[in-house]
Amino acid sequence: MVTKNIASDQKVKAMSLVEVRTFIEHLAKENPDAKSELNYTSPYTLLVAVVLSAQATDASVNKATEKLFKVASTPSEIVALGEEGVAQYINSIGLWRAKSRNVVALSTQLLEQHDGNVPGERQALEALPGVGRKTANVVLNIAFNQSTMAVDTHIFRLGNRTGLALGKDVLAVEKALVRRIPKDLLRDSHHWLILHGRYICKARKPECWRCPATIVCHYPNKNLG
Ligand code: SF4
Structure with a gap:
Protein backbone atom coordinates (compact mmCIF):
# COMPACT_ATOMS: atom_id res chain seq x y z
CA MET A 1 0.00 0.00 0.00
CA VAL A 2 2.77 2.43 0.93
CA THR A 3 4.72 1.61 -2.24
CA LYS A 4 1.61 2.26 -4.34
CA ASN A 5 1.07 5.62 -2.64
CA ILE A 6 4.68 6.69 -3.17
CA ALA A 7 4.65 5.59 -6.80
CA SER A 8 1.57 7.69 -7.52
CA ASP A 9 2.92 10.54 -5.40
CA GLN A 10 5.98 10.77 -7.64
CA LYS A 11 3.78 12.14 -10.42
CA VAL A 12 3.12 15.21 -8.29
CA LYS A 13 4.55 18.44 -9.66
CA ALA A 14 7.38 19.93 -7.63
CA MET A 15 6.55 23.00 -5.53
CA SER A 16 8.14 26.28 -6.48
CA LEU A 17 10.77 27.62 -4.07
CA VAL A 18 8.27 30.23 -2.88
CA GLU A 19 5.79 27.45 -2.11
CA VAL A 20 8.50 25.46 -0.31
CA ARG A 21 9.16 28.42 2.00
CA THR A 22 5.44 28.94 2.60
CA PHE A 23 4.91 25.23 3.33
CA ILE A 24 7.71 25.12 5.91
CA GLU A 25 6.66 28.43 7.46
CA HIS A 26 3.13 27.09 7.98
CA LEU A 27 4.50 24.01 9.76
CA ALA A 28 6.80 26.22 11.85
CA LYS A 29 3.96 28.49 12.90
CA GLU A 30 1.87 25.53 13.98
CA ASN A 31 4.66 23.92 16.00
CA PRO A 32 7.37 26.54 16.76
CA ASP A 33 9.15 24.49 19.44
CA ALA A 34 9.34 21.22 17.54
CA LYS A 35 12.05 18.93 18.83
CA SER A 36 13.05 15.29 18.90
CA GLU A 37 10.69 12.97 20.75
CA LEU A 38 13.62 10.82 21.85
CA ASN A 39 14.86 11.41 25.41
CA TYR A 40 18.58 12.10 25.84
CA THR A 41 20.87 14.10 28.10
CA SER A 42 24.10 14.30 26.05
CA ASN A 145 23.58 22.42 15.22
CA GLN A 146 24.25 21.47 11.62
CA SER A 147 21.63 22.00 8.92
CA THR A 148 21.35 18.34 7.99
CA MET A 149 18.20 16.55 6.91
CA ALA A 150 17.58 13.00 8.12
CA VAL A 151 15.09 11.44 5.73
CA ASP A 152 13.04 8.71 7.35
CA THR A 153 9.98 6.97 5.91
CA HIS A 154 7.76 9.93 6.91
CA ILE A 155 9.89 12.59 5.26
CA PHE A 156 10.42 10.47 2.14
CA ARG A 157 6.66 10.10 1.75
CA LEU A 158 5.97 13.74 2.54
CA GLY A 159 8.53 15.06 0.05
CA ASN A 160 7.10 13.03 -2.81
CA ARG A 161 3.45 13.39 -1.89
CA THR A 162 3.40 17.15 -1.51
CA GLY A 163 5.89 18.17 -4.19
CA LEU A 164 8.23 19.58 -1.56
CA ALA A 165 11.14 17.41 -2.73
CA LEU A 166 10.74 14.65 -5.29
CA GLY A 167 13.12 11.70 -5.37
CA LYS A 168 13.23 7.97 -6.02
CA ASP A 169 15.22 7.18 -2.88
CA VAL A 170 15.95 8.74 0.50
CA LEU A 171 19.26 10.26 -0.60
CA ALA A 172 17.64 12.00 -3.57
CA VAL A 173 14.91 13.41 -1.31
CA GLU A 174 17.49 14.48 1.28
CA LYS A 175 19.53 16.33 -1.33
CA ALA A 176 16.43 17.97 -2.82
CA LEU A 177 15.25 19.14 0.61
CA VAL A 178 18.66 20.59 1.50
CA ARG A 179 18.76 22.37 -1.86
CA ARG A 180 15.19 23.66 -1.78
CA ILE A 181 14.46 24.61 1.84
CA PRO A 182 15.66 28.16 2.67
CA LYS A 183 18.83 28.09 4.75
CA ASP A 184 17.26 29.98 7.66
CA LEU A 185 14.62 27.25 8.04
CA LEU A 186 16.65 24.19 7.15
CA ARG A 187 17.93 23.00 10.52
CA ASP A 188 14.57 22.96 12.29
CA SER A 189 12.77 21.63 9.21
CA HIS A 190 14.00 18.16 10.17
CA HIS A 191 11.71 18.21 13.24
CA TRP A 192 8.79 19.99 11.59
CA LEU A 193 8.69 17.50 8.74
CA ILE A 194 9.07 14.36 10.85
CA LEU A 195 6.31 15.42 13.24
CA HIS A 196 4.07 16.51 10.37
CA GLY A 197 4.52 13.15 8.61
CA ARG A 198 4.10 11.20 11.84
CA TYR A 199 0.93 12.86 13.10
CA ILE A 200 -0.85 14.64 10.21
CA CYS A 201 0.41 13.68 6.75
CA LYS A 202 0.09 9.98 7.61
CA ALA A 203 0.88 7.16 5.18
CA ARG A 204 -2.56 5.72 4.51
CA LYS A 205 -4.82 8.66 5.19
CA PRO A 206 -3.30 12.12 5.48
CA GLU A 207 -5.38 14.33 7.75
CA CYS A 208 -5.49 17.23 5.32
CA TRP A 209 -8.48 18.82 7.03
CA ARG A 210 -6.23 19.81 9.94
CA CYS A 211 -3.06 20.45 7.96
CA PRO A 212 -1.68 24.00 8.24
CA ALA A 213 -0.06 23.82 4.77
CA THR A 214 -2.97 22.62 2.61
CA ILE A 215 -2.93 25.78 0.54
CA VAL A 216 0.49 25.10 -1.02
CA CYS A 217 0.49 21.29 -0.97
CA HIS A 218 0.39 19.71 -4.46
CA TYR A 219 -1.11 16.36 -3.39
CA PRO A 220 -4.06 15.83 -5.71
CA ASN A 221 -6.05 13.49 -3.42
CA LYS A 222 -6.35 15.65 -0.33
CA ASN A 223 -8.42 14.13 2.46
CA LEU A 224 -10.47 17.11 3.53
CA GLY A 225 -12.88 15.12 5.71
S1 SF4 B 1 -2.59 18.85 2.64
FE1 SF4 B 1 -2.64 16.67 3.16
S2 SF4 B 1 -1.19 15.69 1.78
FE2 SF4 B 1 -0.73 17.89 1.80
S3 SF4 B 1 0.84 18.13 3.41
FE3 SF4 B 1 -1.14 18.50 4.34
S4 SF4 B 1 -1.73 16.52 5.20
FE4 SF4 B 1 -0.11 16.13 3.68
Missing part, protein backbone atom coordinates in the same frame (compact mmCIF):
# COMPACT_ATOMS: atom_id res chain seq x y z
CA PRO A 43 25.39 13.79 22.50
CA TYR A 44 26.28 10.23 23.53
CA THR A 45 22.85 9.30 24.90
CA LEU A 46 21.30 10.95 21.81
CA LEU A 47 23.50 8.78 19.57
CA VAL A 48 22.54 5.62 21.44
CA ALA A 49 18.84 6.52 21.39
CA VAL A 50 18.92 7.18 17.64
CA VAL A 51 20.70 3.88 16.96
CA LEU A 52 18.05 2.10 19.04
CA SER A 53 15.22 3.87 17.21
CA ALA A 54 15.77 2.11 13.87
CA GLN A 55 12.51 0.30 13.10
CA ALA A 56 11.18 1.12 16.57
CA THR A 57 8.97 3.87 17.91
CA ASP A 58 10.47 6.74 19.89
CA ALA A 59 8.12 5.86 22.76
CA SER A 60 9.45 2.28 22.93
CA VAL A 61 13.04 3.54 22.86
CA ASN A 62 12.35 6.08 25.62
CA LYS A 63 10.82 3.36 27.78
CA ALA A 64 13.98 1.25 27.42
CA THR A 65 16.52 4.05 27.76
CA GLU A 66 14.83 5.46 30.85
CA LYS A 67 16.15 2.43 32.74
CA LEU A 68 19.30 1.85 30.70
CA PHE A 69 20.64 5.39 31.07
CA LYS A 70 20.14 5.29 34.84
CA VAL A 71 22.62 2.42 34.92
CA ALA A 72 24.92 3.39 32.02
CA SER A 73 24.98 6.72 30.20
CA THR A 74 28.62 6.98 29.07
CA PRO A 75 30.68 4.86 26.65
CA SER A 76 32.76 3.34 29.46
CA GLU A 77 29.65 2.44 31.48
CA ILE A 78 28.01 0.80 28.44
CA VAL A 79 31.19 -1.16 27.65
CA ALA A 80 31.33 -2.29 31.30
CA LEU A 81 27.70 -3.40 31.09
CA GLY A 82 28.47 -5.48 28.00
CA GLU A 83 26.22 -6.85 25.28
CA GLU A 84 24.21 -9.11 27.58
CA GLY A 85 23.78 -6.34 30.10
CA VAL A 86 22.58 -3.83 27.50
CA ALA A 87 20.26 -6.47 26.03
CA GLN A 88 18.45 -6.82 29.36
CA TYR A 89 17.26 -3.24 29.03
CA ILE A 90 16.47 -3.09 25.34
CA ASN A 91 15.01 -6.52 24.57
CA SER A 92 11.54 -5.02 24.14
CA ILE A 93 12.76 -3.18 21.01
CA GLY A 94 13.00 -4.72 17.54
CA LEU A 95 16.44 -5.93 16.42
CA TRP A 96 17.64 -5.78 20.02
CA ARG A 97 20.42 -8.35 19.60
CA ALA A 98 22.11 -6.44 16.77
CA LYS A 99 21.47 -3.15 18.53
CA SER A 100 23.06 -4.39 21.81
CA ARG A 101 26.10 -5.48 19.83
CA ASN A 102 26.33 -2.18 17.97
CA VAL A 103 25.86 0.01 21.05
CA VAL A 104 28.72 -1.75 22.84
CA ALA A 105 30.92 -1.75 19.71
CA LEU A 106 30.34 1.94 18.95
CA SER A 107 31.06 2.80 22.59
CA THR A 108 34.32 0.86 22.41
CA GLN A 109 35.24 2.73 19.23
CA LEU A 110 34.42 6.10 20.81
CA LEU A 111 36.74 5.28 23.71
CA GLU A 112 39.54 4.01 21.47
CA GLN A 113 39.38 6.66 18.75
CA HIS A 114 37.62 9.74 20.14
CA ASP A 115 38.47 9.91 23.86
CA GLY A 116 34.94 8.79 24.63
CA ASN A 117 33.39 11.78 22.83
CA VAL A 118 30.88 11.76 19.98
CA PRO A 119 32.59 13.21 16.90
CA GLY A 120 30.90 16.09 15.10
CA GLU A 121 31.96 15.00 11.61
CA ARG A 122 29.86 12.87 9.29
CA GLN A 123 32.69 10.57 8.22
CA ALA A 124 33.68 9.70 11.78
CA LEU A 125 30.06 9.17 12.81
CA GLU A 126 29.29 6.91 9.87
CA ALA A 127 32.38 4.84 10.69
CA LEU A 128 30.77 3.83 14.01
CA PRO A 129 29.02 0.42 14.14
CA GLY A 130 25.28 0.72 13.57
CA VAL A 131 25.50 4.35 12.43
CA GLY A 132 24.35 5.14 8.90
CA ARG A 133 23.71 8.38 7.09
CA LYS A 134 20.29 8.96 8.68
CA THR A 135 21.58 8.49 12.23
CA ALA A 136 24.58 10.73 11.50
CA ASN A 137 22.24 13.41 10.13
CA VAL A 138 20.10 13.35 13.29
CA VAL A 139 23.12 13.61 15.58
CA LEU A 140 24.77 16.36 13.51
CA ASN A 141 21.51 18.29 13.44
CA ILE A 142 20.56 18.04 17.11
CA ALA A 143 23.89 17.78 18.94
CA PHE A 144 26.06 19.86 16.60
Whole structure:
Protein backbone atom coordinates (compact mmCIF):
# COMPACT_ATOMS: atom_id res chain seq x y z
CA MET A 1 0.00 0.00 0.00
CA VAL A 2 2.77 2.43 0.93
CA THR A 3 4.72 1.61 -2.24
CA LYS A 4 1.61 2.26 -4.34
CA ASN A 5 1.07 5.62 -2.64
CA ILE A 6 4.68 6.69 -3.17
CA ALA A 7 4.65 5.59 -6.80
CA SER A 8 1.57 7.69 -7.52
CA ASP A 9 2.92 10.54 -5.40
CA GLN A 10 5.98 10.77 -7.64
CA LYS A 11 3.78 12.14 -10.42
CA VAL A 12 3.12 15.21 -8.29
CA LYS A 13 4.55 18.44 -9.66
CA ALA A 14 7.38 19.93 -7.63
CA MET A 15 6.55 23.00 -5.53
CA SER A 16 8.14 26.28 -6.48
CA LEU A 17 10.77 27.62 -4.07
CA VAL A 18 8.27 30.23 -2.88
CA GLU A 19 5.79 27.45 -2.11
CA VAL A 20 8.50 25.46 -0.31
CA ARG A 21 9.16 28.42 2.00
CA THR A 22 5.44 28.94 2.60
CA PHE A 23 4.91 25.23 3.33
CA ILE A 24 7.71 25.12 5.91
CA GLU A 25 6.66 28.43 7.46
CA HIS A 26 3.13 27.09 7.98
CA LEU A 27 4.50 24.01 9.76
CA ALA A 28 6.80 26.22 11.85
CA LYS A 29 3.96 28.49 12.90
CA GLU A 30 1.87 25.53 13.98
CA ASN A 31 4.66 23.92 16.00
CA PRO A 32 7.37 26.54 16.76
CA ASP A 33 9.15 24.49 19.44
CA ALA A 34 9.34 21.22 17.54
CA LYS A 35 12.05 18.93 18.83
CA SER A 36 13.05 15.29 18.90
CA GLU A 37 10.69 12.97 20.75
CA LEU A 38 13.62 10.82 21.85
CA ASN A 39 14.86 11.41 25.41
CA TYR A 40 18.58 12.10 25.84
CA THR A 41 20.87 14.10 28.10
CA SER A 42 24.10 14.30 26.05
CA PRO A 43 25.39 13.79 22.50
CA TYR A 44 26.28 10.23 23.53
CA THR A 45 22.85 9.30 24.90
CA LEU A 46 21.30 10.95 21.81
CA LEU A 47 23.50 8.78 19.57
CA VAL A 48 22.54 5.62 21.44
CA ALA A 49 18.84 6.52 21.39
CA VAL A 50 18.92 7.18 17.64
CA VAL A 51 20.70 3.88 16.96
CA LEU A 52 18.05 2.10 19.04
CA SER A 53 15.22 3.87 17.21
CA ALA A 54 15.77 2.11 13.87
CA GLN A 55 12.51 0.30 13.10
CA ALA A 56 11.18 1.12 16.57
CA THR A 57 8.97 3.87 17.91
CA ASP A 58 10.47 6.74 19.89
CA ALA A 59 8.12 5.86 22.76
CA SER A 60 9.45 2.28 22.93
CA VAL A 61 13.04 3.54 22.86
CA ASN A 62 12.35 6.08 25.62
CA LYS A 63 10.82 3.36 27.78
CA ALA A 64 13.98 1.25 27.42
CA THR A 65 16.52 4.05 27.76
CA GLU A 66 14.83 5.46 30.85
CA LYS A 67 16.15 2.43 32.74
CA LEU A 68 19.30 1.85 30.70
CA PHE A 69 20.64 5.39 31.07
CA LYS A 70 20.14 5.29 34.84
CA VAL A 71 22.62 2.42 34.92
CA ALA A 72 24.92 3.39 32.02
CA SER A 73 24.98 6.72 30.20
CA THR A 74 28.62 6.98 29.07
CA PRO A 75 30.68 4.86 26.65
CA SER A 76 32.76 3.34 29.46
CA GLU A 77 29.65 2.44 31.48
CA ILE A 78 28.01 0.80 28.44
CA VAL A 79 31.19 -1.16 27.65
CA ALA A 80 31.33 -2.29 31.30
CA LEU A 81 27.70 -3.40 31.09
CA GLY A 82 28.47 -5.48 28.00
CA GLU A 83 26.22 -6.85 25.28
CA GLU A 84 24.21 -9.11 27.58
CA GLY A 85 23.78 -6.34 30.10
CA VAL A 86 22.58 -3.83 27.50
CA ALA A 87 20.26 -6.47 26.03
CA GLN A 88 18.45 -6.82 29.36
CA TYR A 89 17.26 -3.24 29.03
CA ILE A 90 16.47 -3.09 25.34
CA ASN A 91 15.01 -6.52 24.57
CA SER A 92 11.54 -5.02 24.14
CA ILE A 93 12.76 -3.18 21.01
CA GLY A 94 13.00 -4.72 17.54
CA LEU A 95 16.44 -5.93 16.42
CA TRP A 96 17.64 -5.78 20.02
CA ARG A 97 20.42 -8.35 19.60
CA ALA A 98 22.11 -6.44 16.77
CA LYS A 99 21.47 -3.15 18.53
CA SER A 100 23.06 -4.39 21.81
CA ARG A 101 26.10 -5.48 19.83
CA ASN A 102 26.33 -2.18 17.97
CA VAL A 103 25.86 0.01 21.05
CA VAL A 104 28.72 -1.75 22.84
CA ALA A 105 30.92 -1.75 19.71
CA LEU A 106 30.34 1.94 18.95
CA SER A 107 31.06 2.80 22.59
CA THR A 108 34.32 0.86 22.41
CA GLN A 109 35.24 2.73 19.23
CA LEU A 110 34.42 6.10 20.81
CA LEU A 111 36.74 5.28 23.71
CA GLU A 112 39.54 4.01 21.47
CA GLN A 113 39.38 6.66 18.75
CA HIS A 114 37.62 9.74 20.14
CA ASP A 115 38.47 9.91 23.86
CA GLY A 116 34.94 8.79 24.63
CA ASN A 117 33.39 11.78 22.83
CA VAL A 118 30.88 11.76 19.98
CA PRO A 119 32.59 13.21 16.90
CA GLY A 120 30.90 16.09 15.10
CA GLU A 121 31.96 15.00 11.61
CA ARG A 122 29.86 12.87 9.29
CA GLN A 123 32.69 10.57 8.22
CA ALA A 124 33.68 9.70 11.78
CA LEU A 125 30.06 9.17 12.81
CA GLU A 126 29.29 6.91 9.87
CA ALA A 127 32.38 4.84 10.69
CA LEU A 128 30.77 3.83 14.01
CA PRO A 129 29.02 0.42 14.14
CA GLY A 130 25.28 0.72 13.57
CA VAL A 131 25.50 4.35 12.43
CA GLY A 132 24.35 5.14 8.90
CA ARG A 133 23.71 8.38 7.09
CA LYS A 134 20.29 8.96 8.68
CA THR A 135 21.58 8.49 12.23
CA ALA A 136 24.58 10.73 11.50
CA ASN A 137 22.24 13.41 10.13
CA VAL A 138 20.10 13.35 13.29
CA VAL A 139 23.12 13.61 15.58
CA LEU A 140 24.77 16.36 13.51
CA ASN A 141 21.51 18.29 13.44
CA ILE A 142 20.56 18.04 17.11
CA ALA A 143 23.89 17.78 18.94
CA PHE A 144 26.06 19.86 16.60
CA ASN A 145 23.58 22.42 15.22
CA GLN A 146 24.25 21.47 11.62
CA SER A 147 21.63 22.00 8.92
CA THR A 148 21.35 18.34 7.99
CA MET A 149 18.20 16.55 6.91
CA ALA A 150 17.58 13.00 8.12
CA VAL A 151 15.09 11.44 5.73
CA ASP A 152 13.04 8.71 7.35
CA THR A 153 9.98 6.97 5.91
CA HIS A 154 7.76 9.93 6.91
CA ILE A 155 9.89 12.59 5.26
CA PHE A 156 10.42 10.47 2.14
CA ARG A 157 6.66 10.10 1.75
CA LEU A 158 5.97 13.74 2.54
CA GLY A 159 8.53 15.06 0.05
CA ASN A 160 7.10 13.03 -2.81
CA ARG A 161 3.45 13.39 -1.89
CA THR A 162 3.40 17.15 -1.51
CA GLY A 163 5.89 18.17 -4.19
CA LEU A 164 8.23 19.58 -1.56
CA ALA A 165 11.14 17.41 -2.73
CA LEU A 166 10.74 14.65 -5.29
CA GLY A 167 13.12 11.70 -5.37
CA LYS A 168 13.23 7.97 -6.02
CA ASP A 169 15.22 7.18 -2.88
CA VAL A 170 15.95 8.74 0.50
CA LEU A 171 19.26 10.26 -0.60
CA ALA A 172 17.64 12.00 -3.57
CA VAL A 173 14.91 13.41 -1.31
CA GLU A 174 17.49 14.48 1.28
CA LYS A 175 19.53 16.33 -1.33
CA ALA A 176 16.43 17.97 -2.82
CA LEU A 177 15.25 19.14 0.61
CA VAL A 178 18.66 20.59 1.50
CA ARG A 179 18.76 22.37 -1.86
CA ARG A 180 15.19 23.66 -1.78
CA ILE A 181 14.46 24.61 1.84
CA PRO A 182 15.66 28.16 2.67
CA LYS A 183 18.83 28.09 4.75
CA ASP A 184 17.26 29.98 7.66
CA LEU A 185 14.62 27.25 8.04
CA LEU A 186 16.65 24.19 7.15
CA ARG A 187 17.93 23.00 10.52
CA ASP A 188 14.57 22.96 12.29
CA SER A 189 12.77 21.63 9.21
CA HIS A 190 14.00 18.16 10.17
CA HIS A 191 11.71 18.21 13.24
CA TRP A 192 8.79 19.99 11.59
CA LEU A 193 8.69 17.50 8.74
CA ILE A 194 9.07 14.36 10.85
CA LEU A 195 6.31 15.42 13.24
CA HIS A 196 4.07 16.51 10.37
CA GLY A 197 4.52 13.15 8.61
CA ARG A 198 4.10 11.20 11.84
CA TYR A 199 0.93 12.86 13.10
CA ILE A 200 -0.85 14.64 10.21
CA CYS A 201 0.41 13.68 6.75
CA LYS A 202 0.09 9.98 7.61
CA ALA A 203 0.88 7.16 5.18
CA ARG A 204 -2.56 5.72 4.51
CA LYS A 205 -4.82 8.66 5.19
CA PRO A 206 -3.30 12.12 5.48
CA GLU A 207 -5.38 14.33 7.75
CA CYS A 208 -5.49 17.23 5.32
CA TRP A 209 -8.48 18.82 7.03
CA ARG A 210 -6.23 19.81 9.94
CA CYS A 211 -3.06 20.45 7.96
CA PRO A 212 -1.68 24.00 8.24
CA ALA A 213 -0.06 23.82 4.77
CA THR A 214 -2.97 22.62 2.61
CA ILE A 215 -2.93 25.78 0.54
CA VAL A 216 0.49 25.10 -1.02
CA CYS A 217 0.49 21.29 -0.97
CA HIS A 218 0.39 19.71 -4.46
CA TYR A 219 -1.11 16.36 -3.39
CA PRO A 220 -4.06 15.83 -5.71
CA ASN A 221 -6.05 13.49 -3.42
CA LYS A 222 -6.35 15.65 -0.33
CA ASN A 223 -8.42 14.13 2.46
CA LEU A 224 -10.47 17.11 3.53
CA GLY A 225 -12.88 15.12 5.71
S1 SF4 B 1 -2.59 18.85 2.64
FE1 SF4 B 1 -2.64 16.67 3.16
S2 SF4 B 1 -1.19 15.69 1.78
FE2 SF4 B 1 -0.73 17.89 1.80
S3 SF4 B 1 0.84 18.13 3.41
FE3 SF4 B 1 -1.14 18.50 4.34
S4 SF4 B 1 -1.73 16.52 5.20
FE4 SF4 B 1 -0.11 16.13 3.68
